Amino acid sequence: xxxxxxxxxxxxxxxxxxxxxxxxxxxxxxxxxxxxxxxxxxxxxxxxxxxxxxxxxxxxxxxxxxxxxxxxxxxxxxxxxxxxxxxxxxxxxxxxxxxxxxxxxxxxxxxxxxxxxxxxxxxxxxxxxxxxxxxxxxxxxxxxxxxxxxxxxxxxxxxxxxxxxxxxxxxxxxxxxxxxxxxxxxxxxxxxxxxxxxxxxxxxxxxxxxxxxxxxxxxxxxxxxxxxxxxxxxxxxxxxxxxxxxxxxxxxxxxxxxxxxxxxxxxxxxxxxxxxxxxxxxxxxxxxxxxxxxxxxxxxxxxxxxxxxxxxxxxxxxxxxxxxxxxxxxxxxxxxxxxxxxxxxxxxxxxxxxxxxxxxxxxxxxxxxxxxxxxxxxxxxxxxxxxxxxxxxxxxxxxxxxxxxxxxxxxxxxxxxxxxxxxxxxxxxxxxxxxxxxxxxxxxxxxxxxxxxxxxxxxxxxxxxxxxxxxxxxxxxxxxxxxxxxxxxxxxxxxxxxxxxxxxxxxxxxxxxxxxxx
Amino acid sequence: xxxxxxxxxxxxxxxxxxxxxxxxxxxxxxxxxxxxxxxxxxxxxxxxxxxxxxxxxxxxxxxxxxxxxxxxxxxxxxxxxxxxxxxxxxxxxxxxxxxxxxxxxxxxxxxxxxxxxxxxxxxxxxxxxxxxxxxxxxxxxxxxxxxxxxxxxxxxxxxxxxxxxxxxxxxxxxxxxxxxxxxxxxxxxxxxxxxxxxxxxxxxxxxxxxxxxxxxxxxxxxxxxxxxxxxxxxxxxxxxxxxxxxxxxxxxxxxxxxxxxxxxxxxxxxxxxxxxxxxxxxxxxxxxxxxxxxxxxxxxxxxxxxxxxxxxxxxxxxxxxxxxxxxxxxxxxxxxxxxxxxxxx
Numbered sequence: 024x025x026x027x028x029x030x031x032x033x034x035x036x037x038x039x040x041x042x043x044x045x046x047x048x049x050x051x052x053x054x055x056x057x058x059x060x061x062x063x064x065x066x067x068x069x070x071x072x073x074x075x076x077x078x079x080x081x082x083x084x085x086x087x088x089x090x091x092x093x094x095x096x097x098x099x100x101x102x103x104x105x106x107x108x109x110x111x112x113x114x115x116x117x118x119x120x121x122x123x124x125x126x127x128x129x130x131x132x133x134x135x136x137x138x139x140x141x142x143x144x145x146x147x148x149x150x151x152x153x154x155x156x157x158x159x160x161x162x163x164x165x166x167x168x169x170x171x172x173x174x175x176x177x178x179x180x181x182x183x184x185x186x187x188x189x190x191x192x193x194x195x196x197x198x199x200x201x202x203x204x205x206x207x208x209x210x211x212x213x214x215x216x217x218x219x220x221x222x223x224x225x226x227x228x229x230x231x232x233x234x235x236x237x238x239x240x241x242x243x244x245x246x247x248x249x250x251x252x253x254x255x256x257x258x259x260x261x262x263x264x265x266x267x268x269x270x271x272x273x274x275x276x277x278x279x280x281x282x283x284x285x286x287x288x289x290x291x292x293x294x295x296x297x298x299x300x301x302x303x304x305x306x307x308x309x310x311x312x313x314x315x316x317x318x319x320x321x322x323x324x325x326x327x328x329x330x331x332x333x334x335x336x337x338x339x340x341x342x343x344x345x346x347x348x349x350x351x352x353x354x355x356x357x358x359x360x361x362x363x364x365x366x367x368x369x370x371x372x373x374x375x376x377x378x379x380x381x382x383x384x385x386x387x388x389x390x391x392x393x394x395x396x397x398x399x400x401x402x403x404x405x406x407x408x409x410x411x412x413x414x415x416x417x418x419x420x421x422x423x424x425x426x427x428x429x430x431x432x433x434x435x436x437x438x439x440x441x442x443x444x445x446x447x448x449x450x451x452x453x454x455x456x457x458x459x460x461x462x463x464x465x466x467x468x469x470x471x472x473x474x475x476x477x478x479x480x481x482x483x484x485x486x487x488x489x490x491x492x493x494x495x496x497x498x499x500x501x502x503x504x505x506x507x508x509x510x511x512x513x514x515x516x517x518x519x520x521x522x523x524x525x526x527x528x529x530x531x532x533x534x535x536x537x538x539x540x541x
Numbered sequence: 542x543x544x545x546x547x548x549x550x551x552x553x554x555x556x557x558x559x560x561x562x563x564x565x566x567x568x569x570x571x572x573x574x575x576x577x578x579x580x581x582x583x584x585x586x587x588x589x590x591x592x593x594x595x596x597x598x599x600x601x602x603x604x605x606x607x608x609x610x611x612x613x614x615x616x617x618x619x620x621x622x623x624x625x626x627x628x629x630x631x632x633x634x635x636x637x638x639x640x641x642x643x644x645x646x647x648x649x650x651x652x653x654x655x656x657x658x659x660x661x662x663x664x665x666x667x668x669x670x671x672x673x674x675x676x677x678x679x680x681x682x683x684x685x686x687x688x689x690x691x692x693x694x695x696x697x698x699x700x701x702x703x704x705x706x707x708x709x710x711x712x713x714x715x716x717x718x719x720x721x722x723x724x725x726x727x728x729x730x731x732x733x734x735x736x737x738x739x740x741x742x743x744x745x746x747x748x749x750x751x752x753x754x755x756x757x758x759x760x761x762x763x764x765x766x767x768x769x770x771x772x773x774x775x776x777x778x779x780x781x782x783x784x785x786x787x788x789x790x791x792x793x794x795x796x797x798x799x800x801x802x803x804x805x806x807x808x809x810x811x812x813x814x815x816x817x818x819x820x821x822x823x824x825x826x827x828x829x830x831x832x833x834x835x836x837x838x839x840x841x842x843x844x845x846x847x848x849x850x851x852x853x854x855x856x857x858x859x860x861x862x863x864x865x866x867x868x869x870x871x872x873x874x875x876x877x878x879x880x881x882x883x884x885x886x
Contacts, residue, residue, distance in 0.1 A: 337761070358765070359760055359761060359762075360763040360764065360765050362763075363763035364763070376755075376757055376758070377758050377761045378758055378761070379758055380750075380751045380758050380821070381754065381755065382754045382821045383750060383751060383754050387747060387751075391747070391751055391759070391763075391764070392762040392763045394744035398743070400743070401742075401743055402742055403742050403744060405742075
């Protein structure tokens with residue numbers, strides 16, 4: 024059944040027609056057409072990078088579509104900015120918080136729309152009174168005059184929601200609103216959404232948590248690789264249908280599995296735990312082992328604690344607990360430098376922030392972790408360094424005009440290869456890769472996958488984290504699924520199906536079992 | 542293509558701007574100021590410049606890591622008082638004896654005091670997470686206060702010393718010459734070469750730039766951030782101690798107010814030499830040339846008889862102009878790199 028029947032047409036408040044969005048070379052959204060209905064919760068799902076957030080940013084005025092039309096109540100509109108979107112009655116609760124911690128809740132809610140009266144300027148009392156009215160509807164016990172930075176993350180998210188509600192918008196977009204909320208706070212959010220729905224507001228709701236979507240959604244749209252692959256009335260679908268639409272059957276270009284022998288254990292961690300700032304554990308007593316030549320893929324949803332686990336292993340968090348063994352011996356160094364010296368290397372998820380010193384040269388970035396090995400304390404031998412740099416560039420086929428150029432002159436894929444080259448130059452026995460294929464084009468992805476195979480064949484143990492099901496299925500020897508900080512399952516790849524993985528990953532994330540906070 | 546070539550030429554000119562500025566300043570005063578163009582004057586100017594150049598080198602490393610050291614002027618004062626006090630009065634032990642140190646020991650202790658205050662800066666910044674601006678502002682006051690307390694605000698005059706105590710010969714540092722050049726110039730040469738070598742050819746130097754370029758990435762690459770920061774502040778304190786020693790030696794007296802606002806001249810020289818206040822960029826050579834531009838400018842203006850009020854206005858404008866050119870260079874650099882990449886395909 025198609026939903027866009029004539030009877031439903033009146034409900035449509037916003038229509039996207041053949042929207043395409045291209046970012047310097049990569050197509051984020053391809054010819055997406057979407058109807059958003061008033062008085063309903065319009066759910067949007069898809070894997071990370073499927074284009075959900077891009078599509079919503081287009082509606083919210085953050086991004087402009089490359090091609091296509093937007094119709095608001097039947098009239099074509101352009102939405103050049105967030106202010107313009109607000110003026111048209113569209114507001115968005117962003118996934119990352121956009122609040123000013125040093126200002127009060129009321130000041131945040133009324134930022135750029137301050138309640139003023141001449142001659143005394145901002146009428147703080149009136150702002151607090153009006154903000155309190157919105158906050159009372161949430162019943163979350165948040166005071167309008169408290170500073171935002173004093174609130175817990177979940178409460179901050181609720182303030183963000185109150186701010187969106189206060190705009191009296193006709194369309195409100197929620198981008199993964201529950202990722203930071205406790206179970207009780209999720210109930211508050213759902214109550215607010217029901218209230219908005221009853222008042223005819225169109226809700227767009229993005230989330231990975233399938234149970235949640237099925238509970239509150241009215242219409243569901245599934246995106247995959249920038250295309251809309253399914254659109255249905257929620258009551259006609261089940262989890263299986265959603266997963267099928269999300270994953271599809273398109274094959275991606277994975278390097279063929281090289282013959283390799285899996286050897287002895289190179290790494291083991293026991294009972295790794297990391298406390299979360301908001302209470303509870305971001306990583307919850309995780310123990311796992313990797314053998315030489317083995318690729319272990321960790322799959323999970325955002326916030327499942329995968330990256331945090333890798334961060335603990337590389338020694339980024341001094342307050343993490345648990346024991347780490349490299350080649351059977353307990354690791355000595357507690358900090359990152361010590362762990363690298365012990366034979367672990369990490370390729371971080373965010374290469375701009377954690378991977379590269381963008382104003383240094385390509386060569387200096389490549390050797391940054393290994394200066395102790397290739398130099399004496401008082402002298403870096405230019406020739407030795409140059410030799411190491413050239414061999415790294417050759418073996419990873421990095422496209423470089425001159426290693427002395429700043430690393431920021433490279434494309435994303437080549438920058439990622441520099442980060443990998445830097446990690447490999449330390450001669451690690453265990454390589455940690457956090458979303459190694461994120462934000463790079465298809466050709467570079469294939470290169471990265473080939474490199475992973477080659478390294479495993481050379482006897483390095485690899486742990487990689489991904490949100491891409493195809494990737495985890497195609498590359499791993501074993502698959503670990505994490506959810507809500509816990510390790511749910513570790514199995515051989517042959518023992519798991521895609522459906523198993525998706526349902527295992529969603530298990531700990533239902534609103535009823537969400538972290539209760541300590 | 543023509544615009545690419547022109548862009549590359551302009552870019553190279555901009556990169557050499559500190560040298561060009563120095564050359565221009567020298568040319569101008571050679572014509573405008575009588576007696577400017579003489580060996581004696583150049584040596585005198587170099588001695589002035591050397592003081593600022595020492596401080597500016599230490600400051601450069603600190604700024605490259607993304608920090609700032611406001612305490613150097615006070616360290617100059619305190620170290621001068623340390624040297625003067627030790628030479629004149631020694632250390633009175635509570636049991637009635639007074640211990641005197643020979644000049645060599647005094648110099649070592651004084652350098653130690655400078656490094657120690659740098660270490661306090663470093664500890665405040667790395668262990669207690671105090672912002673560099675605040676931490677060094679605090680030590681600026683503390684060190685200056687202690688310098689005043691040592692003598693109750695008075696001067697330690699006449700540091701000639703007594704031969705039987707081995708405290709003579711302190712004046713050599715400020716007045717001595719080797720091969721016709723003042724000792725302070727030779728010292729500057731040695732420290733500058735060591736600093737430039739450190740920046741270019743050692744892992745520590747590379748780490749200093751990495752910390753300033755992207756602290757998070759440096760940490761994730763295994764750089765021990767805290768050690769790097771400790772080093773730069775201790776080196777800055779060391780440089781300041783040298784300056785304190787040289788000034789006391791030149792004057793053969795120690796005054797507690799010595800070095801006031803020296804930190805600002807040091808920052809100016811570093812910035813003029815191309816050091817980026819946001820960290821990650823800077824060179825020792827650039828900084829020294831920057832110190833020469835500032836030094837020659839003020840000495841030349843004095844020789845021309847320009848009032849000191851006008852000197853300040855001119856110095857300020859030169860610094861601002863230098864930073865404006867620096868920013869223009871960054872933008873042009875990006876454009877030229879993009880065009881070169883486009884050309885290379």
